[in-house]
Amino acid sequence: MDAFVRHTGLVGPLDRVNVDTDQIIPKQFLKRIERTGFGQFLFFDWRFRDDGTPNPDFELNRPGYEGASILVAGRNFGCGSSREHAPWALQDFGFRAIIAPSFADIFYNNCFKNGMLPVVLPEATVEEILARAKERPGYRLTVDLQEQTVEDEEGLIAHFEVDPFRRECLLNGLDDIGLTLRHEPDITEYERRRAALLPVAAG
């Protein structure tokens, strides 16, 4: 997995609440069997008009936001399905961090598995960032996982919380399957104990 330590980049404002996974990556693009190549389909129904040309009204299509690598959005970002295609699409499109007042659980979790950092900041701070990004295309932020801060060049600085274990894994780009496999003896021991406990008949 890719590590994430510190990232400075252009902010893409998406001032909407409850952005769901069906909007992030519509289902017609879930049929690929690879992990890559989903960026072209990100926010597809919002980004493109029916004739396939870019929709000039969509926030991220406006001049000055091209190449944005930090997405800032309203609360409950990523609600809906468990599809990891959503973080894959955001990442493939070029986003390294996503800032919102809150995230849906599965989406939040999926981000970490892909070296992308979801940052929870208070609603008022997110609003301030959205306002600055909307007013001044070219607005940049630095997201620092080591320090747990988000900072701009105009004096805004905000601290964020993150689970220490997840932080550690992301800072070091640790493969969590590898971590679990280190506990193989515990798993085998559990399986022995459990056999008597739970009647299971799958397969």
Add this chain to the structure above:
Amino acid sequence: MTVQPKTLFEKIWDAHVVREAPGEPALLYVDLHLVHEVTSPQAFEALRLAGRKVRRPDLTVATMDHNVPTWDRQLPVTDEISRQQMDTLAQNCREFGVTLYDLHSKKQGIVHVIGPELGLTQPGMTIVCGDSHTSTHGALGALAFGIGTSEVEHVLATQCLPQSRPKTMEVRVDGRLAPGVTAKDIILGVIGRIGTAGGTGYVVEYTGEAIRSLSMEGRMTVCNMSIEGGARAGMIAPDDKTFAYVEGRPHAPQGKAFERAVEHWRSLATDEGASYDRVERFDAAQMAPFVTWGTNPGMVVPVTGRVPDPSAYAEEADRRAAERALEYMGLTPGTAIQDINIDRVFLGSCTNARIEDLRAAAGVVRAAMTKGKKVHPKVYAMVVPGSMPVKFQAEAEGLHEVFRAAGFDWREAGCSMCLGMNPDVLQPGERCASTSNRNFEGRQGKGGRTHLVSPQMAVAAAITGHFVDIRDWDV
């Protein structure tokens, strides 16, 4: 000696902790891993690249549901990429030794319908699947939640998942439901109040008389939509109804083993005196048939209500979300729900396509037929059973004939227009009464407008061409 009282969730969680260390998430053992074609190919591929095996193929079961066409199964799958995804699953299952219920299996169906149906889903289990509606299985007293593809890979390789302990919420529904008010309405009512992020970070246990009175199918409907309220999992304590449901199913324990299992399962219910991190109470008598008007399941009103006015929202963000939703849905504030005309009806999905749902819907259709009513000429309505066994059962009871005679299309099993990955989709601007679980923009087809309702409400709308209050609908 006093024993600390525990909730259903705590009992199952504690029994599955393989390892715990300070500052780390618990390592949780997975009893059953369900797999489908859309969220698994990348996981198997990564496994292959790392030279890893599936640790417990005997605890892993796969099916094809999301992509499958729901017309004649003898016809070839016309969508090349869908076919490739299904072929890939078949190949992966062969290579890694995983049982697969494919397109041509008599047991094929939506993963959350076949789990309980085959007796794979049992009380006390931990169950995961690369699908958010895995919460459905909690209806049998299991801890079941959806995971992403990286986690699918994790479970395939280790049969475990590192998880931080969620908080617990009791959603208590006291009292009795009025006739015509269903499990679907309970869950829509709950989400309408707590909001689509209300359950984030929680596992919900549904309790109370109204929940206990539900059939197993009804309980599955409630747990299914827990995720729409933001909760990863929903669960209901197993009781005699649960045991009777599980008994005799193909993968259920048999004979003495079943008796022993029941004894264990009885001990799972939340102890008296155990506490939850949060409690939300509801009164079943206050529940009505609900209809969603917007683009998330929390945007919901009783069928007797009206499309809300965005300006009535206190918060700016909600106001804008409501405005956007109304624009997308092509609705004007103040419109009576019962004045909304529909073009399509979808009776299906892992929320509401079990045998009981089809029976209830067929009952409404039959009553209408006796008065000479059929599907409204302007409406195209389809019934998609949740699994092939549901389909066979319905056909054995003659339900398909009732639906067909009334003008409904009768299909093969699959996810179908719940998400429209197969050819069943809404056209732009088409309005649909749907028994599924998500009314997101474009969910059922680009530009399609979805209203979530119960099966009874859906078929009544199919017949009249608009929403009606099923409680006093005089056909």
